[in-house]
Amino acid sequence: MATQTAVETVAEKVHALTLNSSTTQTKRPTGPAPEAPEGVAYPLYYPTFSHDEKFPPTELFEHNDPGLRADKAKPNLLKGAKTTDLSPYIGTEIEGVQLSQLTKEGLDELALYTAERKVLVFRDQDFKDLGVDKQVEFAQHFGPIQLHPTSGNVKNYPEFHIVYRDPSHNRFADYRGNTNSVLGWHSDVSYEKQPPGTTLFFMLQQPDVQGSGDTLFVSQVEAYNRLSDEFKKRLEGLRALHSAVKQAEFSKSHNGPVRREPVETEHPLVRQHPVTGEKALYINEGFVRHIVGYKKEESDYLLKFLFDHIAKGADFQIRASYKPGTVVVWDNRVTAHSAIPDFSTTHIRHAARLTPQAEVPIPA
Numbered sequence: 001m002a003t004q005t006a007v008e009t010v011a012e013k014v015h016a017l018t019l020n021s022s023t024t025q026t027k028r029p030t031g032p033a034p035e036a037p038e039g040v041a042y043p044l045y046y047p048t049f050s051h052d053e054k055f056p057p058t059e060l061f062e063h064n065d066p067g068l069r070a071d072k073a074k075p076n077l078l079k080g081a082k083t084t085d086l087s088p089y090i091g092t093e094i095e096g097v098q099l100s101q102l103t104k105e106g107l108d109e110l111a112l113y114t115a116e117r118k119v120l121v122f123r124d125q126d127f128k129d130l131g132v133d134k135q136v137e138f139a140q141h142f143g144p145i146q147l148h149p150t151s152g153n154v155k156n157y158p159e160f161h162i163v164y165r166d167p168s169h170n171r172f173a174d175y176r177g178n179t180n181s182v183l184g185w186h187s188d189v190s191y192e193k194q195p196p197g198t199t200l201f202f203m204l205q206q207p208d209v210q211g212s213g214d215t216l217f218v219s220q221v222e223a224y225n226r227l228s229d230e231f232k233k234r235l236e237g238l239r240a241l242h243s244a245v246k247q248a249e250f251s252k253s254h255n256g257p258v259r260r261e262p263v264e265t266e267h268p269l270v271r272q273h274p275v276t277g278e279k280a281l282y283i284n285e286g287f288v289r290h291i292v293g294y295k296k297e298e299s300d301y302l303l304k305f306l307f308d309h310i311a312k313g314a315d316f317q318i319r320a321s322y323k324p325g326t327v328v329v330w331d332n333r334v335t336a337h338s339a340i341p342d343f344s345t346t347h348i349r350h351a352a353r354l355t356p357q358a359e360v361p362i363p364a
Helices: 006-018 104-117 132-140 220-225 229-235 245-253 296-311
Strands: 082-085 092-095 119-122 160-165 198-205 215-219 239-243 264-268 270-272 279-281 288-291 317-320 327-331 335-339 349-354
Touching: 104 119, 104 198, 104 327, 119 317, 132 349, 215 220, 220 279, 220 296, 264 270, 288 296, 327 335
Parallel strands: 092 119
Antiparallel strands: 082 092, 119 327, 160 349, 198 327, 198 349, 215 317, 215 335, 239 264, 239 288, 270 279
């Protein structure tokens, strides 16, 4: 915020290259946004898909997690707050906290609390009305924001990943080639060299039917904890290939952009959180293709077991619900999630994600 960190310096360089301009984050190119359909409450956030927008390859940067600086008692975050745990292992709903009013110390504590509880659901927030510049500034406290290579974003603000569905955009798809799949468990852009950590998601407009369009989250920490000690020993030291190739191919096949060449990165199958020290499975069906060094049939067999273990772990999953003013903050390093396509295509579901990147995954 007040003091420019090394992480923010890297982020500014990326933005400058991305926008093909010498402007800084406070002075961006201007241009007409795409025209939003009638009924869209926040037309500024209507997704744009520019084929002319190109991103440079990402470079490694030093990441110091804000949670390491936090007061473990969290006086700046939780003073006067009401908290309700959604399960013993993952998820807490918080009332009485306004994210936009947090100090730098409060943001550090937010990073710590998110790491501890995995998913935080904040109610009655003014976050969606702060404006794009302040929203980006808020998220940059946690790291340089990932610029998505294929998804819809905000005109001149590639930091935003826009989630949008209406009667003319009603396809739920994943990058394995399936469409209208019931569940698509994934950790966001896990193929990055430095995948996301503390992640923010805020609802702009939601279906009228209460409880529809929610998101499932699963604790990959508890998924790991449920395994036998001998099986844990077998998994530690293994690496899995995370790939953006199918995502890029899917975008091309639907006339979408590929703003950066797709990357494939090996990450530890079990990673350790830099703040809590907890070990977690780090695999997801959306982006993991195989286990490095295994034959295909060996890899497929083990991954299917682990994917099923995660997807069927109902007692270490939660369903995050949305109301007007809801902001969900989660730790992408130790969770996976899935949208729930349980609402009519006559409704609009419109949300935005800001996805700060974190450290190179630490093997357990």
